[in-house]
Amino acid sequence: MKRVYQKQLLGVFGDPVDDNPSVVIEQAAFDAENLPMQYLTIQVKKGDLQKAIDGMKAMNFLGINITMPHKMEVLKYLDVVAEDARVMGAVNTIYQRNGKLYGENTDGKGFVMNLKNGNIPIINKNAVILGAGGVARAIAVELANAGIRKITVVNIFEEQGEALTGLLNHSTPACAEFELWNGTYSIPENTDILVNATSIGFVKETEKPDINYESLNANVVVCDVIPNKENTLFLAEAKKKGCRTFHGMQMLVNQGAIAFELWTGRKAPVEVMLKALKESYKV
Numbered sequence: 001m002k003r004v005y006q007k008q009l010l011g012v013f014g015d016p017v018d019d020n021p022s023v024v025i026e027q028a029a030f031d032a033e034n035l036p037m038q039y040l041t042i043q044v045k046k047g048d049l050q051k052a053i054d055g056m057k058a059m060n061f062l063g064i065n066i067t068m069p070h071k072m073e074v075l076k077y078l079d080v081v082a083e084d085a086r087v088m089g090a091v092n093t094i095y096q097r098n099g100k101l102y103g104e105n106t107d108g109k110g111f112v113m114n115l116k117n118g119n120i121p122i123i124n125k126n127a128v129i130l131g132a133g134g135v136a137r138a139i140a141v142e143l144a145n146a147g148i149r150k151i152t153v154v155n156i157f158e159e160q161g162e163a164l165t166g167l168l169n170h171s172t173p174a175c176a177e178f179e180l181w182n183g184t185y186s187i188p189e190n191t192d193i194l195v196n197a198t199s200i201g202f203v204k205e206t207e208k209p210d211i212n213y214e215s216l217n218a219n220v221v222v223c224d225v226i227p228n229k230e231n232t233l234f235l236a237e238a239k240k241k242g243c244r245t246f247h248g249m250q251m252l253v254n255q256g257a258i259a260f261e262l263w264t265g266r267k268a269p270v271e272v273m274l275k276a277l278k279e280s281y282k283v
């Protein structure tokens, strides 16, 4: 029998990238499905992205994830960009087909998948998003596409917050407003979904967003994006108030599962991916 040693290459471009967990979930999925694919974590410095994209084309990579600082710049090197990714102005997943590069953003889709899998209604609901960075933007656009009525963006800097609400009001069906995060923020009574889309709780487990947790009622669905912990302090406080919660580990796995499906055309083994992620973070 002829032996085949060549593997199809995939990976992630970013800087810093050495602790990016995508390799853990994607390689676990490829191995579980017996696919001859190798996922690489590749440092690409600012200024080198175009060369790296040319390289992936030359080496016939099946796909690439894109992380900081390249998510916005990469759009100009792609042949086709999905509409929602174009609205966000950021791509995190590329796939190559017939010599063409296609760009998608799976971050917000992974978030919405969490809610849909949990049978959480989105249509005509009100969401509050803490933060206005890249992930907040991806989540807000996908919530808007999924039929949310109103999005309140709460951010410590007015400029980023106003930029996100402007984008939502201009390019999506949702109605958005900005609130300056100046001291302890009280959650409005009509809130259905609350999202921590900041990085608070990622490095320091003892930190949580500065909100009035007493203002949370049990009907609010509370979500965190922090990808390395199941139970952040933010989610622990929400659980104490009786809220349903969704963690960022599952969101990370979901966005990786969508990428897996774009690359392979197969359904992703999400349980295998979550188990691998938990093992790598010792959760």
Ligand code: NDP
Pocket: 107, 110, 130, 131, 132, 133, 134, 135, 136, 155, 156, 157, 160, 181, 197, 198, 199, 200, 202, 225, 226, 227, 248, 249, 251, 252, 253, 255
């Ligand atoms: P950005 O740096 O683009 O945005 C971070 C946001 O958090 C900004 O709005 C920033 O405000 C805000 N922020 C940071 N510190 C504070 C603070 N102390 N008080 C109030 N607001 C604060 O990062 P990303 O959006 O790319 O990532 C955010 C988090 O999401 C990270 O922890 C990342 O690991 C995680 N992530 C999770 C994924 C998942 O699938 N679960 C996928 C990708 C990322 P400002 O800009 O105004 O300073």
